[in-house]
Amino acid sequence: MADDFRTTEVGERYAQALFDLADETKALEAVRADLKSLRAAFGESADLRRLLTSPVIASDDQAKGLTAIADKAKFNGTTKKFLGLLAANGRARDLTAVIAAFEALYAKKTGVVAAEVVSAQALSAAQLKSIQSALRTALGKDPETTVRVDPSILGGLKVKVGSKLFDASLKTKLDQMKFALKRA
Incomplete structure (x- = not known):
């Protein structure tokens, strides 16, 4: 998609x-x-x-x-x-x-900081609150958070703030492991 x-x-x-x-x-x-x-x-x-x-x-x-x-x-x-x-x-x-x-x-x-959170499944209110709290701590201000579900990442999260991407998705970790095994 x-x-x-x-x-x-x-x-x-x-x-x-x-x-x-x-x-x-x-x-x-x-x-x-x-x-x-x-x-x-x-x-x-x-x-x-x-x-x-x-x-x-x-x-x-x-x-x-x-x-x-x-x-x-x-x-x-x-x-x-x-x-x-x-x-x-x-x-x-x-x-x-x-x-x-x-x-x-x-x-x-406006100085607004936008963050996009992508998860494999819908996040609970508590999970979203925890993520927003971590982002607030890391950024020093409250970001405008958009949440999206993408089952293709299998698990974990992707968080994008500006041009920076933090990718802790299961799909990426599996791809990295597959690449490492091919090189071995």
Whole structure:
């Protein structure tokens, strides 16, 4: 599943345009909330992932789909127009990169530290509280934490803060062991 939200050059350019417009129109918080909703929906909805990434869906249809989603979710007008423009330009597949780059721009402007926690199974409230406490201690401030479940990591955790990744997943440990055994 392509739900790794990584920035790209195209994503950064579109994100910068959206960020500047949202900032100018005093809609920065609303646009950010809309993009967070889209990010969550992307992780949960195979239909949305297909809409954005399928090469057989015409950009007009992608624009209609994204506009319908924006209407139903009552997104800010700036977000809605932006999604239509992104799809009309044939760049709907770059939405995840735009969201990642927008978050980076927002963090830089506001000083917010974002952390993404990936686990193989849903975390309990106590586990999440413990992780947030450890992050607070390590970072010296409360991070905005996003939690995602990815069964493919088998067990353990992956924690990403900014460009730093702490990977204590079982899959990575098994891959490292497999590599070490091949070299022996």
